[in-house]
Structure formats: C-alpha cells, structure tokens
Amino acid sequence: MIGVIIGVFLIVSLMSLSEGLKGAILQQLNMMGKDLIMVFPGEINDLATAFGGGLELSEDDIKAVEQADGVESIVPMNYKAEAIRHEGTVKTLLINGVSLEDGLDILRNDFGWALGSGDWPLIGKKEIIVGYAVPTDIFPGMEVGDEVTINGKKFSVSGILESVGNKQDDSAVTVDLDMYKEITGQTKGAKMIIAKVKPGYDTDEVVENIKENLFETRKRVRGVDSPPFSVLSSEKVAGIVNSILSMVQIAIFGFASIAIIVGGIGIMNTMYMSVHERIREIGIMKAVGAKNKTITTIFLIESGIFGLFGGFGGMILGLGLAKIVELAVKSTGSVYLEAAITPQLILFSLTFSFLIGCVAGYLPSRSAAKMNPVEALRYE
Helix, strand or coil: CCHHHHHHEEEEEEHHHHHHHHHHHHHHCHHHHHEEEEEECCCCCHHHHHHCCCCCHHHHHHHHHCCCEEEEEEEEEEEEEEEEEEECCCCCCEEECCCCCHHHHHHHHCCCCCCECCCCCCCCCEEEEEEHHHHHHHHHCCCCCCCEEEEEEEEEEEEEEECCCCCCCCCEEEEEHHHHHHCCCCCCEEEEEEEEECCCCCCHHHHHHHHHHHHHHHHHHHHCCCCEEEEEEEEHHHHHHHHHHHHHHHHHHHHHHHHHHHHHHHHHHHHHHHHCCCCHHHHHHHHHHHHHHHHHHHHHHHHHHHHHHHHHHHHHHHHHHHHHHHHHHHHHHHCCCCCCCCHHHHHHHHHHHHHHHHHHHHHHHHHHHCCCCCHHHCCC
C-alpha cells in the first residue's frame, strides 16, 4: 500500500495547493473589468523578459495606443524598487508610478483598490499611498500623515489601502506618475499600459487596432517590422494563466500517478501470493458450489480494500502537508496561499485508489476463479 499512499499523498497535497494558487490568481484577474487591455513590451511566451527584462514602451508607443480606434483612455504604469526611510528604518519597496488623474477610477473600479484610512494623493503634492502590509508588517506603526524619505525627497503618507489580496500590491507604495518621474529620474516611457475600451466597441477588435497602430508606429519611427510587444485583453490574460496552471496540475497528476501504478503492481503481487496461499480454501469454496464470479468478486474486493486504505492514508497525509504549507507561507507573508480542499478532491482520491486496487487484483482474482477444484483440494 505504500506506493498508493505516496501517490495519493502527492496528488492531494500538490493538487490542493496548486488549485488554491490558481483560484487566488484568477480571482484577482476576474476583478478586472472585461473592457481593459494590457500592453507591455516583450513576447507573451517570454513573460520574464516582458516584465523583468528592462524593456519599456516608448513615448511613441504610448501615443500609438492612445490614438487607436476604440480606446477611451490609457493609464501608463511604471514601477521600480527604491529604498524608503521611515523613522530611522530603511526598507526597499516597490514603487508604482500611476497617473492618478487618468487611472484612479480604473484602480478603484477594476483593480479593487479601496482606502482603509486617509485620502488619495493630491496631484502635484508630495504624497503617497501605501499598501495594507506596509504599516502592519514592513513599517509597523506607520500612520496617515507620517513622513517618509525616498531618494532624499520627503513625502507624506496620505492614505493606507485595504488589502487587495496579493502580497506584492499590499507591500507596494503608489505615487502619481509625475512624482514617480521626480523620484526615479525615469521621465519617459512606461513599463506597461492599461487601455480602457470605449462603450460599444468589441474588446478583441480594439486589441487588433492597438497592434496595428503599434506596428505602423514602430516601423515608421524605428524601421522595425516585428517589434516585441504584447497586447492582451484581461479575459485573455485570465485564460492564459488558467491554461498554464491547468497544465501544471496535469503534470502533477501524471507524476503522482506513477507512484500509484507502482503501488498497484505491488498490490497485484500481494494478491498473487494471497491466491497461492489460499489454494485449498478456494478449492473448498468451489467444491461447495461457489461460482467463478463469486471467487473473482471476493479477491477484487480484497485488493480494492488494499487500495482504499492506501488512498485514505495518502489523503490524510496530503491534506496535512497542504495545511502545513499554507500556514508556513502565510507566516512568511510572501504570498497569499490557501489550500483548496474540496469534497471532489477527497472523493476522487479515495475512488481512484480503490479502482487501482481493483484493477491490480483483477488478474489474480481471475486466476483464482479458474482453478480446478479437485487440483486445488489436493494442493499441499
């Protein structure tokens, strides 16, 4: 049963954690409106380069997106890690630069940003808003009105956001784009653009319009036919993430199934030994009228119980590990992760292990059923 225990243990623990992660990410993405389009540099098949490889969209790119047919408004976004000092403590945090004049409605209505206390920064003033985790975990005791220093420039905390459900945003500092440029010296370009679709326009059509504008602009300005950029609707992003995580889950299931199959082979060997040790017993049953079907059923149930007990043990261990990992990750505060323990997962693991046991016991049970009762009775 050890092989079945290991296989079910891996399936339950990894599937519950991956499903929890998948649910958390998709929940965040589904909060975004279906009329939003994201434009970022780099190809979609190389997200590491797109988001972390130092690529940027130029001012010409920003204008091209803004002038695309069907685009109501755009919000250029920048981000950079900077050292922040508060009451003698220095920590490096991610600073988001967003045009609050154009993007505040999108942040509140589509990204779920809401103030827990204080007010939104006033445009033109040296004010910042901080994520939920900043005053609770990073700078304990920080309050609205406190002063912080970023790159030698002093800012006041105008507001503290409620938790948005992911640690990266909850640990970030957000300033108006003009203040961001003053802090970092990055006066041109953007790491990413969020475009809002005009009412009455089809989002997919606007995506194509933006692509066409970017191609034409880059070819005219730079002479590049195939510039590296990606334009995705919020629904498309959610679909890509769902597909990637689903493939990961299939791979997890495949690897864990190997252990279960090995366990099934072990059960088969055990059942062959059981049949061999009970030859006289089988002969007696057949001599008093037991049918082949009855003999087969007896050994199938026995092997199925082997698998079921293995599945039950693996399920208990898997659920325990999933909960331990969830608590450990939450204690670090790095990401929000909750193990998704569903009745379907539990029922599947038990049913699957029982069936594996039955399949493994089929051949031994058939060999027992086909025995000649006279020869079985003579067996010593």
